Amino acid sequence: MRRIQARHWGWLVPVAAVVAIMVACSGREAQVEVRPVTVRTAPVLAGEDLAPLRFAGVVRARQRAELTFQVSGTLHERPAEIGQPVVAGDLMARLRNPQLIPARDSARARIRETDAQLRQAEQEYQRAVTLRERGVLSEQDLEQLLARRDALEAGRATAQAALAEADQLLRESELRAPFAGTVEAVLAEPGEFVAAGQPVLRLSSALGLEVEVRIPEILRTSLKPGDRLTVWRVMERGSEPLTGVVTEIGRGSRRGELYPLVVSLDDPSLAPGVSVEVGVPRGRREALALPVLAVFRSSEGPAVFRVRDNIAERVPVTVLQLAGEQVLVSGEALSADDQVVYAGLTRLVSGDRVTVIGQVAASDQVGTMDQLESSQ
Known part of the structure; x- marks a missing residue:
């Protein structure tokens, strides 16, 4: 009888084992899921x-100029030196051209010669008028004398124009400061030959500063003159940012090039040559x-x-x-x-x-x- 009962309940053992294994597996799966x-x-x-996009640039003077001679010659004198302050009209450099003074003297001599001929022609014309009234001189002769006098007057005007040009070229041999400022660079030394239009000095004014950077088209369209932009000093990362005002925006550019953006800076702590970054807000x-x-x-x-x-x-x-x-x-x-x-x-x-x-x-x-x- 006991043997029969053992057989009857013996199948529960493997079933319980299977259930235990399934419960354990489901528990592990629950742990993985959570x-x-x-x-x-x-x-x-x-x-x-x-954050705005930053574009690097170098501070420069708002008013600046590269001074050049309009005539060629040898640089004879250059009183200006780098860093020297100057006022408008100061002599910066003088050029020597052996043709300028003779050209002026020749123009003056031509005027004196023409004046003498013109005085004689005027006297001859007045005498001819008197003779014509007496019937001694023909009308044709009188007209010829009048034409000669008029031609000499035109020649005198030409000689005066030549003298004015010679004087102007002689004045161009002296380079003078167009405005008050400071000499930034010296580009030629005394004794060197200087061609017409070749820069000799670079002058800048301390009246205002600006920086020019290049930006892409996607940012250019969102800016307009008068906009205020944030400016950072590159070498002083911990300093307070500055504020600049947009003064110029490039409207044309070659294919593949960036557009110029000029920002005015009025902070007295800046100086020409300082590296800065200009923050431009994004367009989207x-x-x-x-x-x-x-x-x-x-x-x-x-x-x-x-x-x-x-x-x-x-x-x-x-x-x-x-x-x-x-x-x-x-x-x-x-x-x-x-x-x-x-x-x-x-x-x-x-x-x-x-x-x-x-x-x-x-x-x-x-x-x-x-x-x-x-x-x-």
Whole structure:
């Protein structure tokens, strides 16, 4: 009887073992499913909060000039030296040309000669008028004398013009300061031959400063004269930023070239030659910015994983523009200050619980000139 009971209940042993194994496996699977995925996130930035792109330039004087002679010759004298302050009219350099003084003297002599001939022609004409009234001289002879006098008057006017030109060329042999300022550079030394139009000195005024940078077309269209831009000193990163005013914007450019942008600077602490960076705001203010690594492609199109309450959620986006390490996007379900995953995407599925181990601050997402140029 006992043997029969043992047979009757013996089949329960393997069944219980199988049930125990299944329970253990399901417990392990539950543990795997609830384990959060480790990710890194970055904030979504609104277009108006994007850091401006920085373009490098060198401060220069607003009023500046390269002084040149209008005639060629040997540089005879150059009183001006580098760094010397000058006022308008000061002698900067003098040229020697052996042809200038003889040309002036020749023009003067030509005027004296013409004056003498003109006086004689006038006297002859007056006598001829008297003779014509007496009937001694013909009308044709009188007209010839009148024509000769008129020709001499025209010759005198030509001689006076030649003298004025000679005097002007002689004055051009002296180089004088057109405005008050400081000598920035000396480009020729006494004894050297200087061609007409060759720069000899560079002069700048201390009345105002400016900086010129080159920007791409996408940023040029969003600027206008009078706009205020932020300017940073390159060698003093910890100093307070300055403010500049847009004065000129290039409207034409050759293919592939950047457009000139001139910014006026009135800070007394600056000087010509100081390296600065000009911050130009981005043109797409309505777009959202986030790291390029946060965007992934799927069968449904580009998307990102947004993290809220430690839950990752897939959000579709539309890519508008690449800008180096950032991308400008639009999306109805995405807004500024949302946190998106940029590291750990391959292990994520929408709805997964996540653990954030690192976040990128908004101030760290700074655009640079190289980033924008690489996106063109």
